Amino acid sequence: MIDDAKSLSPDAVTDADILIIGGGAAGISLAMNFLNSPLKVVVLESGGLTYERETQSLYRGRNVGLRYEPLDLCRVRVFGGSTDRRGWAGWCKVFSELEFAKRDWVQLSGWPISKQDLAPYYEKALATVALPRDLEKSTETEAAGPGCLPLGSGDCVNEPIPLSTLPHLSEAWTETLRASQSVRVILHANVVGIET
Ligand SMILES: Cc1cc2nc3c(=O)[nH]c(=O)nc-3n(C[C@H](O)[C@H](O)[C@H](O)COP(=O)(O)OP(=O)(O)OC[C@H]3O[C@@H](n4cnc5c(N)ncnc54)[C@H](O)[C@@H]3O)c2cc1C
Secondary structure (H helix, E strand, C coil), rough: CCCEECCCCCCCCCCCCCECCCCHHHHHHHHHHHCCCCCCCCEECCCCCCCCCHHHHHHHHCCCCCCCCCCCCCCCCCCCHHHCCCCCEECCCCCCCCCCCCCCCCCCCCCCCHHHHHHHHHHHHHHCCCCEEEEEEEEHHCCCCCCCCCCHHHHCCCCCCHHHHHHHHHHHHHHHHHHHCCEEEEECCCCCCCCC
């Protein structure tokens, strides 16, 4: 079901077996695993179903790390998160072995996990964005296809990046989540602290 914190009383108390903070790509994907679960799952989402400037302004802030886009322009604060239409268009890619490897010429490179560790999760992730399980194979075939430049396999290679046909997760899943008895999404619910 989908509720709105604006219609709850200020002293309302909600309990849950699993609490998910944020209904973006990660939060919605997690919640979709519990649609018919006996567990009580609550998703607290800062935004509403549509983009609101006031909510988006909560992302304003000063970047103290590597230089990047203004913080309130590079993430979208709405149900669906940065998979909203103002966010990503759906470019999807399975990481290559190289991307996990330590490379002297890439600062901070070298992951503590390998590509093989991720393999079982790709299957679910690809289904979430409506792409085929053999995505890697099909892009390899495409890279060698007639429409590609004859780059060979040296320093320059063709690497097509497919587009998801289902990039805007909230648009795809809102009605399913609304119908769920075990998952409750609460909109306009800004988490301001966690007490342990
Ligand atoms: C313009 C743009 C283009 C992109 N293009 C691509 C692409 O082509 N391919 C690709 O793979 N990725 C792309 N991305 C990145 C991709 O969208 C993100 O990596 C992905 O959405 C991150 O998922 P997430 O769940 O971590 O965060 P988000 O999807 O941003 O979700 C976070 C959620 O948490 C909510 N929230 C935040 N703070 C609170 C709080 N205090 N309390 C409650 N809720 C809160 C937000 O409202 C939001 O719904 C793009 C992003 C942008 C902005």
